[in-house]
Amino acid sequence: MAVAKQFFTLKPVQETLESLFNEIHSLSVRETIPTVDAIGRVLASAPHSPVDLPSFNRSAMDGYAVRASDTFGASDALPAYLTVSGQVSMGEVPIFSLQKGEVAVIHTGAMIPDGADAVVMIERTQNVDDSEIEVLAPVAVGENIIKCGEDIRKDSETLPAGHVIRPQDIGGLLAVGITEIEVMKRPKIAILSNGDELVDAHETPEMSQIRDINSHIIAALCQQAGAEVVKSGIARDTMDSLMSLAREGFDNCDMLILSAGSSVSVRDLTGEVINRLGSPGIIQHGLAVKPGKPTIVAACDGKPVIGLPGNPVSAMLVARQVVLPTIQYLLGQEIAPQATISATLTQNIASTTGREDSVPVRIHQTGEGYEAEPIWGKSNLIYTLLRANGLVHVPLNTSGYSAGTKVEVIRF
């Protein structure tokens, strides 16, 4: 009737992920989708531009297309007098050719007419009458012209494979006529909860039961990271129940996440089930993090399997550190630098050397910038994460921060 104690040999997250990535395969399934629908998707291959952009020499300014040599030496005191011989309408190919001493009215984006080799900004001119202007400053050959191919050259790479599509990328790709792109198919992630005390979050728990919220938090995190989530339901605390649902989720998906109940018996079961799914099985049980220590990281026949702690706060914070980078690895996604908010700690944060801590904080704006107030609370309290809007990471080799320290807060 007594409880078995558990001892872990803890390993840092980074080291564990490296071992995991050595044992799993990144995904290879691609799909072709319309460029306009590709926000947040990961490029599977680098699209190359089929054309020069722009495809013709264009004016970069509103003003006059000129022959640069006609403006040499022009100044306020000694303007160049030039004849307005035409106008280039937007969207039209000019049918005339500019002769010596002639200029043509041109707008930004319009095609440079034959004979012209520069554009004088409207601000550097004066009208004499409808057919003559004064140019008040010289222009060099090529000035205020965007040359054919200056934006991007035909056959060059627009964006690298692994890149995550942003609004401007849609613009750049469409600008050269790339209306469809090859992206990585969304990884399918099976999320399986287990625990006799759990009921579906949409049911009303009886006394002593609790709603399964972890699987929904993890599902939302995975979806935000570009994955497709398959809910595998709630397994009971028996080998049969857990094994059959785990096998089904594992076989049908690219990754399996076990959102464990919190009892020791369940944790033991989880480990055994994972090892039966494929080899090598468990790579690491126990991470040098707080919260999230009892996490299981495994690779079964080339697929990642993660066993998350039952505590919702631990589950969420460690999933950010373990599940999200694994999704990025599966997708071959480029790693972006982490943006943070510099803030002054309002209270001490204690940690232990050799352990990485994630501390939820609330960021407040003050007259001098931002303050970060640690949100304390027993580690099981999900509302600590609702009250927080930031996380402070205390790295492995730091024994905490004192109040008044400037820390980098991750928004979350």
Added chain:
Amino acid sequence: MAVAKQFFTLKPVQETLESLFNEIHSLSVRETIPTVDAIGRVLASAPHSPVDLPSFNRSAMDGYAVRASDTFGASDALPAYLTVSGQVSMGEVPIFSLQKGEVAVIHTGAMIPDGADAVVMIERTQNVDDSEIEVLAPVAVGENIIKCGEDIRKDSETLPAGHVIRPQDIGGLLAVGITEIEVMKRPKIAILSNGDELVDAHETPEMSQIRDINSHIIAALCQQAGAEVVKSGIARDTMDSLMSLAREGFDNCDMLILSAGSSVSVRDLTGEVINRLGSPGIIQHGLAVKPGKPTIVAACDGKPVIGLPGNPVSAMLVARQVVLPTIQYLLGQEIAPQATISATLTQNIASTTGREDSVPVRIHQTGEGYEAEPIWGKSNLIYTLLRANGLVHVPLNTSGYSAGTKVEVIRF
């Protein structure tokens, strides 16, 4: 045949937005959606918890439920010997009551049995045999117990109106049985392009034409910000064409964005059309920003109307500064602090006092942190934004930064 010069009285973005927000109505249309589908949505009202969470006193640890008084004075040298009289299974209501001298096996999350008022961690105990344990340290009343309502109390606010739903919020709301929430309906934004030189981005432009990419960049930005986009098509450079499409988009949506062609005649038309849509019309024509100066900010009968420059780089960068905060205003969305990446500038950035500059940069990781390399290029080159992965803002009253300066880079 000469070109009209344009003079703007420039105003800073912040001041312009404040004037705009004085003239427009935030939205009032709400909808009720499943909590699990609410990621990124804005709460229209603050949901209050219908229950105490937890709804019963729970163990925060694996160990033994005890009467704290039985452990007083316990130590390694002088343990308290207590009888294991039962076990609380997960998900069950214990049917026994703990008597003096008795303990019950309990797991994290399980219900505290009657008679018990604390939990001793498993690590602070030794087994004598199956029915007796040694407790090696005392516990105080309430220790290792999460009290009923300790996470959140019945009737208290879970999250404020205006809050943007995150993964943990879904967990917290479901934990108290809030399976549906009232969120702001997505604002509908009409995007209308105009310019005789524009063809739809999915068509092949003829010589001298260019693809309309701005409307797609702005659409993607607006969708990322939680809006629903209605493409109003491409208007030609005539009052009739522009007015009829603008009126249609304006009447059917909560906001109208005119993605202008770049010719002066079009810019003049745009201003006239906007003033005809409603009053007061144009609030500001010309922002003290680079790029994006020729932006038009207007309010017509309580709805925002924004005229963006034709240059795609300007259009995107100024839309981030003007359109995104306007969407947040319409939604009544809380303003989150801006996360940035500290990086060392590799080159000087020149600016002008009285003007806010957005400079695209490429962030590189170095041994000592990050470097930000300005991406130069004529301002019309959309690929400058594809090559960039960050933005440096030079504020109004700064005349630029020199190489080697530590700057805050916004990821984009």
